[in-house]
Amino acid sequence: MESAEISTEDYSDDFQEHFFEALKQKGIENYDKAVDELLKCKKLQPDNDVVDYELGRNYKELKAYDQAEAYLLAAVEKKPEIWYLDALFDVYEARGETDKAIEVGQRLAKSNGKYKENLVRIYMDTRRYEEALALIKELDARLGRSEEREQQKLWISTRLREHTSEEAKQPETIVPEETEEKNELQEIYRKIENYKKLFNHREVLERATEALEIYPSQPKLYYDRAHALNRLKRHEEAITALQTALDYLIDDTRLENDIYREFVIAYNSLGDKKKALEYSGKMKK
Numbered sequence: 001m002e003s004a005e006i007s008t009e010d011y012s013d014d015f016q017e018h019f020f021e022a023l024k025q026k027g028i029e030n031y032d033k034a035v036d037e038l039l040k041c042k043k044l045q046p047d048n049d050v051v052d053y054e055l056g057r058n059y060k061e062l063k064a065y066d067q068a069e070a071y072l073l074a075a076v077e078k079k080p081e082i083w084y085l086d087a088l089f090d091v092y093e094a095r096g097e098t099d100k101a102i103e104v105g106q107r108l109a110k111s112n113g114k115y116k117e118n119l120v121r122i123y124m125d126t127r128r129y130e131e132a133l134a135l136i137k138e139l140d141a142r143l144g145r146s147e148e149r150e151q152q153k154l155w156i157s158t159r160l161r162e163h164t165s166e167e168a169k170q171p172e173t174i175v176p177e178e179t180e181e182k183n184e185l186q187e188i189y190r191k192i193e194n195y196k197k198l199f200n201h202r203e204v205l206e207r208a209t210e211a212l213e214i215y216p217s218q219p220k221l222y223y224d225r226a227h228a229l230n231r232l233k234r235h236e237e238a239i240t241a242l243q244t245a246l247d248y249l250i251d252d253t254r255l256e257n258d259i260y261r262e263f264v265i266a267y268n269s270l271g272d273k274k275k276a277l278e279y280s281g282k283m284k285k
Helices: 013-027 031-044 049-061 065-078 082-095 098-111 115-125 129-143 147-167 177-197 201-214 219-231 235-248 253-269 273-282
Strands: none
Touching (some): 013 031, 013 049, 031 049, 049 065, 065 082, 098 115, 115 147, 177 201, 201 219, 219 235, 253 273
16 A cells, blocks of 8 residues: 655644654554544644545544545545545445445556456456456456466356356256255355355355355354455454354364364454464364
8 A cells, every 4th residue: 555645845843743643653553543643633734635545544444434434535535646546445345335446446447457456356246247257358468368367257157157057947856855955055165165265255255144044053154254254354243253153063173173263363353362362272183
């Protein structure tokens, strides 16, 4: 992430003192104090787009996404710099607002081709497969083929085939209910694992959440949901899902260790080292 530049010649000593203190506090991840200093800058220079940008970035780190969006939109309105849009894009991704992320991603892609790769991923996450394929084709023509884009094309083709096959009306074979349920679960788990291999965390989250409506007592589905939530930086939700997974878990040491591992990731990401250590100690050899 680039930083906006500010000329010290144009600002008072008070402004500079608060602004550089804010940068210092942000550098040591003390985002609350950084925000306090930036709000003092805001009073001194209400229309300063750099201050809006820095406020947006710090609020994002605090997961205060509404405030982050408001300040970043203000910065973009004043001066549509590419790094302002980039920060706004990150906020929409973190909040799962894919339509807004696509809108900003399209603006970024016009300014800088490297953002087209991000746009492909969002198109895939939102099942806009034709647009994803068109953009992949454009990138292949401009940059040459890449292993990542070949995997994306393969994944899209597979997903489209699955969609077609699900829509086709096939005569059903009568299968004992218990066997049918087991087969359905295994197929769900297989698809989820495939999405994990492709790092498609939004699809993992969607599949696991949908499956839990049918199989609400399956601990692995709660684990899969938490696995995706952690990677989407939604750590509090991941912890809730993991706690439910433990409630339903019976005699499965491997899954239990996987659950504890996700607890460690979530608590470390939230800065709760004590809790992370606690769950790390629960893992069985």
